[in-house]
């Protein structure tokens with residue numbers, strides 16, 4: 001069993017349990033459920049924006065512990081000062097050491113930029129939960145969902161006013177998505193082997209129509225890479241480890257942004 005299959009099997013068990021502990025009705029009644037989400041689409045289209053989606057990531061299956069000292073509060077403040085386009089917060093505990101509380105606490109500080117709930121969505125319940133904890137955007141990973149699920153979960157998110165980042169790694173996964181006015185993330189990391197290759201972004205970019213927003217994900221560590229990817233039409237850049245591996249992720253992000261212009 002590859003790591004992605006293990007994550008998905010674990011996630012299905014976790015969600016089944018969570019559903020018995022917190023009823024859907026309670027999620028819908030939460031105060032955050034009533035707020036109007038901030039649009040990732042608009043933020044990535046902002047001509048004065050950086051396009052950077054900066055991630056809070058304590059650990060990962062490929063790298064182990066990345067940062068177990070920087071708090072969500074200090075990292076959020078630093079990312080906002082760096083003028084990121086959005087924040088990404090891993091809420092998976094088992095494999096990434098994240099929590100739902102991280103997102104809730106980031107939301108208390110961040111009321112200007114969209115927050116992506118970075119998790120492995122396998123059930124509509126998690127989309128309702130994402131809204132209830134204050135997220136603006138959810139991630140749908142084509143490698144672990146059918147075309148029917150992608151459509152169904154995408155429609156549910158849209159009905160709740162949430163944006164969706166559809167993530168693909170190859171043409172086969174891209175073919176599962178209706179490419180119309182969507183945010184498409186090309187993950188440079190193969191989630192089954194962990195191999196990272198920025199060429200994935202470049203190769204798949206031309207298969208994505210202009211009415212979609214293109215986001216390049218993973219393995220970005222140099223501002224010159226972003227300048228290069230913009231030439232291929234990319235407007236979003238998801239960066240985690242490059243910031244989180246430093247002592248002060250917010251400061252690293254600010255220094256990175258300075259080198260973008």
Ligand SMILES: O=C(O)c1ccccc1NCC(=O)[C@H](O)[C@H](O)COP(=O)(O)O
Nearest residue numbers: 060061062191217218219220239240241
């Ligand atoms: O990062 C991993 O090891 C990983 C393993 C299995 C599934 C997903 C994984 N990562 C999620 C991501 O896609 C990244 O956190 C995100 O794109 C940022 O990547 P990076 O800048 O390389 O930290």
